[in-house]
Amino acid sequence: MSLTVTELWSAMIAEARQYGKNEPVLASFYHASILNHASFANALSFHIAAKLDCDSVPAMLIRDVFNxxxxxxxxxxxxxxxDICAHFERDPACDHYGMPFLYFKGFQAIQAYRIAHWLWQQGRVSLALFLQNRIASVFDVDIHPAAVIGHGIMIDHATGLVxxxxxxxxxxxxxxxxxxxGGCGSGPGPRHPRISDGVLVSAGAKLLGPILVGEGAKIAAGSVVLxxxxxxSTVAGVPAKQVGALSAELPALNMDQYISEDI
Known part of the structure; x- marks a missing residue:
């Protein structure tokens, strides 16, 4: 069950206080990242901007853009x-709400992308592209700022995502x-996939061209979808073909990567 921003922030504060007591070496880290901030938004801008910091554009300026x-x-x-609730609910390795915020680069990269996307929409293309480059360099996640991404997104591990x-x-x-x-072709118009709600895309899958992946579909690991x-439905293989039976469930929510049965 998803929490409101206020509920989530309260839970993260309680966690940070407890974990800081449990591990004194990290007390200052929890203080700087969470406890020293008046709101979830303030903590988020501080933490992600610190990750994207560089000599030419320091974290303070990046944080101003986030705010x-x-x-x-x-x-x-x-x-x-x-997005944090999505990690907490779907990733069995995530046992408290602060984990994605503090440690998961998939979550962090998506939040930085959201700022780049906002800048792109405002016509501030140069700064949007700068953030795209920093996100790729820092997190090994390359998301074009013009791409459109919804909410409740879980990017697990995230290395090499494009x-x-x-x-x-x-x-x-x-x-x-x-x-x-990935894209197909070099002309105007859509060149990349459209992913509907509740889709699970497993590790190493490559989806190429202006294809539509329907609601609740499952893409098997290593597949090439053209x-x-x-x-x-579930697709697998190179090139990917439908396998298994249709399911009314949303595989993104339970992370079920098995093929239930033959067609």
């Missing part, structure tokens, strides 16, 4: 809270490392 985006689009912070310019990703989607939403995928 400007948060002030003008409240949905960015709400989406971040839903999401191209005209990609569209719905809500409550789960992806693993080395996934590519054509549309029906809703609630």
């Amino acid at each position: 400007e985006a948060f002030e003008n689009d409240k949905g960015i912070v709400e989406a971040a809270a839903l 999401i191209g310019e005209t990609s569209v990703v719905g809500n409550n989607v789960s992806m693993l490392h080395s996934v590519t939403l 054509s549309d995928v029906a809703a609630h």
Whole structure:
């Protein structure tokens, strides 16, 4: 069950206090990252900006941009809270709400992308592209700022993730490392996949071209997907073909990567 931003922030504060007591070596880390801030948004801007810091554009300036985006689009912070809840609910290795915020680079990269996307929408293309480059360098996650990504997103491990310019990703989607939403062709118009709500894209899958992946579909690990995928179906292979039976469930929510039975 997802928490509101206020509920999530209260839970993270309680966790940080307890974990700081349990491990005094990290007490200052928890204080600087969480306890020293008046709100979830303030902590988020501080923590992610510190990750993206560089000599030419220091963390303080990056944080100012984050705060400007948060002030003008409240949905960015709400989406971040839903992303944390997605990790907590779907990843058995995540046993407290602060883990994605503090340690998971998939979560951190998505939040930084959200700022780059906001900048792109404001016509501030140069700064959006700068953030894209920093995100790729720091997190090994390359997301074009023009891509459209929903909320409740879990990117597990995240290393090697690529999401191209005209990609569209719905809500409550789960992806693993080395996934590519890649383009096909060089002309105008959509060149990248559209991923519907509740889709699970397993490790190493490559989805290429302006294809549609229907709601609740499952993409098996290592697959190369070159054509549309029906809703609630499972595809696997190179090139990917439908396998297993249709399921009404949303595999992104339970992270079930098995093929239930033959067609």
